[in-house]
Amino acid sequence: xxxxxxxxxxxxxxxxxNATMNCSYKTSxxxxxWYRQNxxxxxxxxILIRSNEREKHSGRLRVTLDTSKKSSSLLITxxxxxxxxxxxxxxxxxxxxxSRLTFGEGTQLTVNP
Amino acid sequence: EAQVTQNPRYLITVTGKKLTVxxxxxxxxxYMSWYRQDPGLGLRQIYYSMNVEVxxxxxxxxxxxxxxxxxxxxPLILESPSPNQTSLYFCASSLGGYNExxxxxxxxxxxxx
Numbered sequence: 001x002x003x004x005x006x007x008x009x010x011x012x013x014x015x016x017x018n019a020t021m022n023c024s025y026k027t028s029x030x031x032x033x034w035y036r037q038n039x040x041x042x043x044x045x046x047i048l049i050r051s052n053e054r055e056k057h058s059g060r061l062r063v064t065l066d067t068s069k070k071s072s073s074l075l076i077t078x079x080x081x082x083x084x085x086x087x088x089x090x091x092x093x094x095x096x097x098x099s100r101l102t103f104g105e106g107t108q109l110t111v112n113p
Numbered sequence: 114e115a116q117v118t119q120n121p122r123y124l125i126t127v128t129g130k131k132l133t134v135x136x137x138x139x140x141x142x143x144y145m146s147w148y149r150q151d152p153g154l155g156l157r158q159i160y161y162s163m164n165v166e167v168x169x170x171x172x173x174x175x176x177x178x179x180x181x182x183x184x185x186x187x188p189l190i191l192e193s194p195s196p197n198q199t200s201l202y203f204c205a206s207s208l209g210g211y212n213e214x215x216x217x218x219x220x221x222x223x224x225x226x
Contacts, residue, residue: 030212031212033214033215035215035217040201040220040222041219041220042117042203042217042218042219042220043156043203043205043215043217044217045214045215045216048213048214088155088156090215092211092212100146100158100161100171100172100211101158101211101212101215103148103155103156103157104155105153105154105155106155
């Protein structure tokens with residue numbers, strides 16, 4: 001199964017509202033990243049948060065990390081229709097062999113105008 | 114413009130006909146990787162490369178080959194494609210390694226009939 005699992009699978013909100021997406025993972029990590037994907041296109045990096053960090057901000061994005069609960073959240077404030085996309089968390093597990101990130105299946109966010 | 118370029122964007126082929134998907138980055142990145150994205154399975158890593166002439170298997174390498182003769186190029190080769198390789202493929206690169214910000218190409222939608 002995937003290391004990172006996003007919740008909810010789908011989220012529909014109105015423009016101007018805040019959107020919160022969650023990511024849970026199973027094993028200890030070195031860092032966690034969030035990516036955005038517009039339909040069928042390449043992923044775009046949003047934020048990287050390291051295991052010793054609890055919160056990071058970037059513009060309208062706020063990411064938190066709770067290593068005791070093995071979870072992270074991505075908050076998008078004052079959402080816009082252009083924020084409509086899929087959002088993925090990607091974890092860097094401490095115990096994996098090889099060099100890879102493990103991606104979840106994503107949250108599909110729809111922001112209605 | 115800094116980017117990862119994949120070609121072709123769409124490809125329809127028949128079982129057994131060898132094909133190559135090209136990937137090139139202009140950012141002098143050390144690390145390059147191939148992913149496939151399938152509904153319900155998220156992104157899974159196929160192969161990765163830490164540097165020129167250094168490649169290694171990811172999670173789903175069967176049926177694929179790669180090469181890294183030059184730093185900027187990392188082609189994905191399907192010697193004898195099969196229908197279960199129908200998928201959306203992404204090339205990605207990063208400056209130092211897999212646990213840094215990844216830059217993704219726009220994707221190649223492959224259909225094997």
